[in-house]
Amino acid sequence: LISFVDFAPTVLGLVGVESPGYMQGLPFIGPDSDIERKYVHGNRDRVDEVFDCSRSVRNKRWLYIRNYNPHLSWSQPSVFSDLGEIRHEISQKYNQNIDAATKAQKHFSSANKPIEELYDCDADPNNVRNLISTNLSKETSEILSTLRKELIDYRESVGDLGALPESEMRRWVKTEGSPMRDIVIGNTDHSPNLKRAWAAADRVGSKNSKQLLKLLKNGNVNERYWAAISLRNGFFDDVNMHQNVSEWMNDVAPSVRIEIAAWLACFPDQREVALDRLVEDLGHSDWAVALQACRAIELLGPKAKRVLEPMKRIYAKTRNEPGDNNFFIAFSSGAFLDKLGEKTVPWDFTPGAGSFMPPKKKK
Template sequence: MLSCKTQDKPNILWITIEDTSPQFIGCYGNESASTPVIDKLADEGIRFTNAFSTGTVCAASRSTIITGVRTFKMGTGHQRSQYPIPDDIKGFPYYLKQLGYYTTNNSKTDYNIANEKDFIKEAWDESSNKATWKNREKGQPFFSVFNFAESHQSRTMSWTFEQYEKHVWDHLPEEDKIADDAFDIPPFYNDTPEMRKQFARVYNSIKLTDNRIGELLQKLEDDGLKDDTIIFFYADHGEGIPRAKTTGINLGYRVPFVVWFPEKFKHLSPWKIGKSTEDLISFEDLGPTMISLLGGEVPDYMNGINFFSDNSKENNKRLLLSTDRVDNGLDLVRSVTDGRFLYSRNFMPFVPEARYIHYLEIADITKHMRKDLNHNKLNAFQSRIFDERPYEVLYDIENDIWEEHNLAENPNYKSVLEDMRQFMDSTLLASKDVLFMTEYSMVNISETQKAYAYRLDDTKYNFKEIYRVASLSGKKGAEVTKTQIDLLKSNDDMVRYWASIGLMSQDKSLLEPYEKELNEALQDEYPPVAITISAMLYKKFKSKSSIEILDNFAKSDNWTLALMSINYMLYFQDRAPFEPTIEALLKNENLNWHVKSACLDFMQSQELRKAI
């Protein structure tokens, strides 16, 4: 395998787009999509069919892209969190600068870390919405990123239709506009004229994105640089629609990914030009690949592969993927894929796929879905995404692209299921996933320590035991229930927390014999346990004492505790006792924005229920 060390150094252009699944790109088989620029790159380059974001939302995904370190090692998996990371972990463009590259970023950063300004300054020569390759020294190679927001979730669903028209529709020539009846709608949506009106936003937003990419490539050619530049194109995670972005399934993780080589550098490609490859790659691999390709030494803390190497296929046979809190929506999902199947373990299965996240709830498409649900207009598949999830799912993502059929209990796939479980268990245990810690504790420890190092100290963070208990979550039965009740006496706060999380999924009849133990747990000195047990007792038994506890924590000055309490309230059938508290909180002008988002979701959904 040739290296750039002995060749003229190529320029590198990264074209990143937002919130897009390959199912909506022409070169990935969608004949309704209009993406000629992307399709041409793929026809002349290499199209990856098994490229995966390591997360399902932008900030968490970019954290891994820029550092080459997984979020569950650094604690950077929660959207809009800013915890400190080790000083020696740098943005990978820093290492390209040491190789003589001029590094530019136009313009999104959003890396989900503390001290982001210093981090950005060290990584990039330019980082702004005006950054370009033009300011480099004569003859200096460049690494330039251009991020296009035209396909972002704001355009595809969350902005008002009028804003979408202003920022997307009105920028498309008439011949480029895609009509409401010009595509197939995914089967997990009710196929109505109103849903088609909303879903057409996806196709038109991607069409505008394709046009913008064409304009950038023309600038590259006009500057006489295309013949010296390797081009990468990819999206930051799955489509910005309900049940894709933010959701721990294939629709949230899989991304379009293309690499284009000029004639001068085709010898660097281990793949046949103009073809597709099934090689598994993830965002953990991007930094190491760039550093290796351009002749640098990959730092030890980066564990991804150089997917340009000849043995990359052997090194990446399976990928571990993850999703955690997104804005106000709590969750913890870990997934494994081999490209053919995707296995997801839902550690909070009582939260549905369509969980309350304010940026999704304000969208007309979500409002229509919830309205149709309440009027019994959805079929079983369409309504299922609002139900509690199985604790594990297995999808054949090659033959079931919309992930309708869960194969986890199908005996024909037992060996696949067990293989993926084992890979997930061994990988997480080796990594000591720090995001199994509550965010309440993460905030506390981050004041004096970095989560990256904290997780490695077994005396502080006994992940082996924590994971053993967390792995019971979602499993039902008398024996599991008794084990979880007994674990409420553990000396480890995190063990008790995961025992309480597991009890959320147990049937009322299995919990009734443990009334004494559960009432004692209401007074647990670790707040996340008291909150979770209160939520469980209210949900299962309408416990009056739980109302007061949840109300008090919802009013807490600690935003993590307030958010946890209100999130539980969102999934109660009877929320009336909590409505005065939520109304009072919304009058607080200084309310944490995650907490405010949860309160707004509470009130909006209450109004929808009352209207029904």
């Protein structure tokens, strides 16, 4: 088993340099390569405009995946990826004839994904048969328990920040005046409680509405964020729950109120207020907040057509401005406009094309 983090210590060892203590990898050739890796860990978080949070652990035979955003597809729309022929064809073929899709195709392309996944990589090398949904043998149940524990132990050992909303991390950095890593290891006056944040994230999949509502009411910002996601996944169509959580569209934390608004905007009786909330955060001074709101509107598609003009404005504002923050917001707002049949500037990422910088004026 080889992990991506193994490459750096391997190269350092080959040139005779000792690896720093903070490196997590193990050399797989050269000096000190006799230590055999037992597990490989993986993670999925935001990439460009696409939000997600999943963690995985793999040994030689078994792969376990924990999805913390099961309401989001494995095949979310992604401007850069969708420009590729393979991704474009997968999405196109699936959407043209959903009923004819195989179970494996639906698993990848459907609107949501399982909370947990377990694959026997020897018997199922393509990972298309999720054993979580089957009657597990005693032996397989024990393997599942072992992998669940390993996933938790590892994220604690490395200080995995994935349970913290990005806008909250940016707030911490600004308040403490230090990099996030220094903050979480206690080198500043205050730091977030990662263990509590992950414990809240682990509630995704829970059907205990009383506990989740209590967490939404009384928890810290990270706990409220995960309570919102848990309630959305567990009680998406519950009209009474919509009423119970609607006041959190005014939560002081942008990450919380955006998640609640994105959920409630799916329903006509809550849509107007929810869209107003999302539009307000679309103009937030922190680009991470604006991006979260923009992506929520994008995924709503035609349901959010009332906010077409604000999305046009933010697209015009960011499309030709440098910086990753503008890049991602332009991706998302442009995709929304495309979906509604509005005119946008095509993306061109060929070398020298200057895809999101304005063309030079002719002399």
